[in-house]
Amino acid sequence: MSIEAEFFEQAKKRARRNGFLFALLLIALALIAVMILNIVFEYDKKGPHIARIKIEGPIFDDFGLNRLIYKLESDENVKAVIVHINSPGGSVVGAESTFVALSQLSEEKPSAAVLGETATSGGYLIAVATDQIISRSNTLTGSIGVVLQYPDLSKLLKNIGVDIKTLRSSDLKASINYFEKPTTKAIEEHKQVIDETFLWFKELVAQKRKLTDVNLEKVSQGGIFTGRKARELGLVDLIGGEREAVQYLEEKINIKAIPLVDWVSNKESSSLFDLIFREVDISNFRKNFLSNSGFRLYSILS
Numbered sequence: 560m561s562i563e564a565e566f567f568e569q570a571k572k573r574a575r576r577n578g579f580l581f582a583l584l585l586i587a588l589a590l591i592a593v594m595i596l597n598i599v600f601e602y603d604k605k606g607p608h609i610a611r612i613k614i615e616g617p618i619f620d621d622f623g624l625n626r627l628i629y630k631l632e633s634d635e636n637v638k639a640v641i642v643h644i645n646s647p648g649g650s651v652v653g654a655e656s657t658f659v660a661l662s663q664l665s666e667e668k669p670s671a672a673v674l675g676e677t678a679t680s681g682g683y684l685i686a687v688a689t690d691q692i693i694s695r696s697n698t699l700t701g702s703i704g705v706v707l708q709y710p711d712l713s714k715l716l717k718n719i720g721v722d723i724k725t726l727r728s729s730d731l732k733a734s735i736n737y738f739e740k741p742t743t744k745a746i747e748e749h750k751q752v753i754d755e756t757f758l759w760f761k762e763l764v765a766q767k768r769k770l771t772d773v774n775l776e777k778v779s780q781g782g783i784f785t786g787r788k789a790r791e792l793g794l795v796d797l798i799g800g801e802r803e804a805v806q807y808l809e810e811k812i813n814i815k816a817i818p819l820v821d822w823v824s825n826k827e828s829s830s831l832f833d834l835i836f837r838e839v840d841i842s843n844f845r846k847n848f849l850s851n852s853g854f855r856l857y858s859i860l861s
Contacts, residue, residue, distance in 0.1 A: 608818040609808055610637045611801075617859065618649030618681045620656055623824035628660040631822060632667055638817065639669040639808040641801065642689060648680025648859035651705060651756055658763075661688035669811035671804040674698045674795070679783055680858040683794070684760060687767045691807050694786035694795040701789060702860045703764060704781035705757045707749060712737045756856055768793050783860065 610631050614624070631637045642661065648654065664670060665688060672678075672686035674694040679702035686692050686700075694700060716723060716738060723738040734745035741749075761779045764770065770778070774792045778784070789795045797803055801819075809815055 604634075604636060604820055604822075606818070607636055607638050607814065608820040609639045609641060609805065610634075610822045611641045611643065611819055612822050613643045613645075614657070614682070614685060615643075615645045615675075618646055618653045618657070618685070620650060620653040621824070625656055625660040627822060627824040628657070628664055632664040637668065638812045638814060640664060640671075640689075641804050641808065641819070642670065642672045642686070643675060643801075644672055644678045644682050644686055645675030646679075646682035646685075647677050648682045648684075648702065649857065651681065651760075651856040651858050654681030654684045654858055657685050658688045661685060665690055669808050671807055673801050673804050674700055674786070677860065679860040680704065684763065684858060687764055690811075691797065691804070692795040693797045693799050693804050693807075694789060695800060696786045696798050698786040698789075699783050699860075700786065700794060701778055701782055701784040702858075703760060703779050704858065705753050705760060706857050706859070707735075707753055708857065709735050710737055711740060713739050753856065760858065764794075 612624075612627065612631070631640055661670065670689040671691040671693060672689040674683075674686060674692065675698065677699045678686055678694070679700055683700050683703065725733070725736075725739070727733055730742065731745060731748055735741045735749060757779075761775070764778070765775050770793050778792050778794060784792065784794065786795060786798055790798060797807075805819065809817060
């Protein structure tokens with residue numbers, strides 16, 4: 560090899576090595592910058608503040624959300640909590656688990672629910688767990704009730720010549736399924752479950768909202784109400800929004816001009832560190848779309 564060729568080969572090696580080291584340096588600087596920014600974004604949680612969380616869309620059993628609520632309860636810097644709700648409801652168990660978490664928090668710290676465009680069924684049940692419910696005058700709320708929905712493919716299977724045979728331990732085992740019409744006995748038994756769950760829901764609303772028998776009867780027929788009508792019936796306390804919620808909570812904790820800080824569950828975390836490095840959670844997608852998760856009781860605006 561000539562001297563010139565050897566010189567150029569060594570230069571190429573040095574360039575590759577320097578490029579690699581420079582790339583490592585850039586990655587290290589980027590990591591440091593992200594960590595610093597993340598600390599800055601979390602800094603506002605280090606002093607006394609009102610925590611704000613949001614519950615949006617259909618409700619299911621959300622471990623991350625409930626864990627966040629328990630964290631707010633134990634954090635000494637969180638003096639009060641605002642819950643923004645914009646949801647048509649969802650699974651009864653999902654609403655119940657969040658209701659329980661919020662109820663426990665409300666025993667320790669003042670809380671307020673701010674209802675958005677819709678806060679019905681399970682969404683309203685969650686709001687009942689707070690100390691004060693605030694609604695816009697045209698918010699849709701109410702729809703207190705329980706449903707169990709299931710598809711009936713028996714006619715379709717009959718038309719295409721498919722007959723599903725089932726062996727079961729008793730008549731009520733899997734008596735509601737996709738492939739056959741339920742018997743009268745099965746419908747009656749499942750209706751009892753719905754009625755029992757509805758009574759539980761109704762009694763919670765009556766107890767928490769201290770409704771008269773007349774108003775309880777009016778609101779427990781499954782109908783929806785505007786915020787104005789809901790206030791007349793005792794379902795909400797005040798017409799307004801976040802400003803009214805902050806005023807209420809500041810009076811309860813006797814601290815004026817206290818900061819309002821957003822908190823989000825791990826799955827929703829908006830910090831730069833999480834946005835860059837967290838993995839995409841497809842477990843719920845897989846469960847909902849690639850498997851049969853079974854029937855559930857729902858409290859949702861249909």
